[in-house]
Amino acid sequence: MNKSFLTEVFGEQEGFVYEYIGTVPDHMDPESPEMAEHVTLDFLAGHGDNLLATRVVQFPYENHRIMLYVKSDTDINTSNEFVLRGHLVPDVVVEPITETVDTPVVDDTTTDTETITETSSAEPSSSEPTQGQ
Amino acid sequence: MLVRYRTTGNQTLANFQTDLNAIITGAVSASTDLTSPARTYSTIYGTYPTGIYQKVNATTYTYSKAHNVIAGYTHYFRFGFTATTLNTIDLAQSYTSGTDTLVNTYQKTGLGINPTVNYDPNYPIGIDIIVSNKGIFLQAVTSNQMIGIFDIGHSGVTRAYTSSMLMVLQDMQNVINYGANTGVVIPYTYSFDTLSYVTNTSTSHVNITPLKKFTATSQLAVFENPVYLTNTPSGSTINLIYGLYKLPVATFSGIQIYQDSNSLYRLSINDYAILIN
Numbered sequence: 001m002n003k004s005f006l007t008e009v010f011g012e013q014e015g016f017v018y019e020y021i022g023t024v025p026d027h028m029d030p031e032s033p034e035m036a037e038h039v040t041l042d043f044l045a046g047h048g049d050n051l052l053a054t055r056v057v058q059f060p061y062e063n064h065r066i067m068l069y070v071k072s073d074t075d076i077n078t079s080n081e082f083v084l085r086g087h088l089v090p091d092v093v094v095e096p097i098t099e100t101v102d103t104p105v106v107d108d109t110t111t112d113t114e115t116i117t118e119t120s121s122a123e124p125s126s127s128e129p130t131q132g133q
Numbered sequence: 134m135l136v137r138y139r140t141t142g143n144q145t146l147a148n149f150q151t152d153l154n155a156i157i158t159g160a161v162s163a164s165t166d167l168t169s170p171a172r173t174y175s176t177i178y179g180t181y182p183t184g185i186y187q188k189v190n191a192t193t194y195t196y197s198k199a200h201n202v203i204a205g206y207t208h209y210f211r212f213g214f215t216a217t218t219l220n221t222i223d224l225a226q227s228y229t230s231g232t233d234t235l236v237n238t239y240q241k242t243g244l245g246i247n248p249t250v251n252y253d254p255n256y257p258i259g260i261d262i263i264v265s266n267k268g269i270f271l272q273a274v275t276s277n278q279m280i281g282i283f284d285i286g287h288s289g290v291t292r293a294y295t296s297s298m299l300m301v302l303q304d305m306q307n308v309i310n311y312g313a314n315t316g317v318v319i320p321y322t323y324s325f326d327t328l329s330y331v332t333n334t335s336t337s338h339v340n341i342t343p344l345k346k347f348t349a350t351s352q353l354a355v356f357e358n359p360v361y362l363t364n365t366p367s368g369s370t371i372n373l374i375y376g377l378y379k380l381p382v383a384t385f386s387g388i389q390i391y392q393d394s395n396s397l398y399r400l401s402i403n404d405y406a407i408l409i410n
Contacts, residue, residue, distance in 0.1 A: 005327070008326065008331070009324075009327050009329065009331045009332070010331070010332050011239075011318070011331065011332035011333060011334035011335075012332070031296060031330070032296065033226060033227045033237070033296060036226070036227070036236050036237050037229055037234075037236045040229075040234060040236050040237075041229060041234060044232070044234060050232050050233050050234045051193070051211075051213070051233075053223060053235070053238040053239065053240035054235075054236075055237045055238065055239070055320070055321065055332060056236070056237060057329050057330050057331065058329060058330075059327075059328075059329050060328060061328055
């Protein structure tokens with residue numbers, strides 16, 4: 001899933017997001033705390049660490065997909081009822097490679113000289129050919 | 134209740150854990166109820182809010198908190214420790230007692246609150262702990278932390294989408310004029326941007342800062358305006374933050390305690406006041 005969307009939903013810059021593909025009890029409201037508890041316990045039962053920070057969100061407009069966020073540095077899923085859909089580790093920003101050229105430091109005097117030279121060269125260089133004629 | 138927790142040189146993390154638990158569960162009404170390193174210099178203001186907090190697990194530092202006015206909204210928080218510090222705080226929508234599992238949890242990490250601060254009369258700081266019916270707040274200036282959990286009121290959105298939490302994590306260093314004013318996190322609330330429940334970290338305070346005015350006897354009148362929070366995913370609806378007030382700028386210098394006209398205590402911090410009673 002789109003990382004920026006998942007970041008917006010879970011408000012986190014790190015962690016993993018799994019889709020729950022296990023069985024949802026018929027009587028259970030998908031948006032209820034009982035549903036969140038059901039999914040959370042399903043995940044943690046496989047992992048064995050009940051101190052993890054997790055959140056369960058259902059997307060009604062996406063065929064009621066149920067997603068579980070886990071605050072973790074690594075993918076710790078051990079259950080086949082959860083499928084990894086995204087991780088919120090920030091993308092590595094690759095700086096564009098640019099060729100650097102050492103340019104000599106010019107002082108004000110040099111600049112003035114260059115300006116004069118450019119001004120001179122901008123004028124019609126009529127003297128040299130004239131002299132040759 | 135405010136406990137200005139001040140300790141002597143033989144303080145340990147285990148003592149702090151014991152005292153913190155005793156403060157939250159109402160076992161402390163005088164400094165003599167604290168462990169020995171905290172008895173001499175700690176001071177206590179106000180009274181404990183009965184019937185709000187409960188420890189829900191014998192091993193972990195996990196607690197339930199009932200909302201101060203809105204029935205049916207009990208949320209849960211948990212403190213996590215390293216070998217030397219209080220390092221994490223979790224705020225969760227619900228809790229499963231059988232497995233000691235927080236459900237729909239936002240965890241703030243990296244607190245690094247070191248409880249072994251030796252009291253110095255010339256530099257009398259330590260850890261301030263507020264436990265009221267409206268929230269719990271910890272301030273450890275030597276560890277650069279001012280973090281709390283506050284009740285919030287309903288908006289039209291939270292009334293309709295009732296799984297939305299009515300408590301928030303509040304970083305008091307990230308408020309109006311002291312940070313980017315993005316210090317509120319609602320772990321689980323409904324968003325009209327995603328049409329789902331989300332963790333809202335883009336929430337800010339909405340408030341009118343009171344002006345400084347003086348009485349006929351030239352005393353400063355300390356006005357307290359209520360503080361609301363808002364965020365665009367909820368359609369910019371607003372929720373009241375209980376027990377938190379905005380003060381005129383620079384009413385108090387640093388961190389101080391004062392009483393209102395009903396003799397109820399407040400702790401002032403960064404031009405805000407936190408209700409103690």
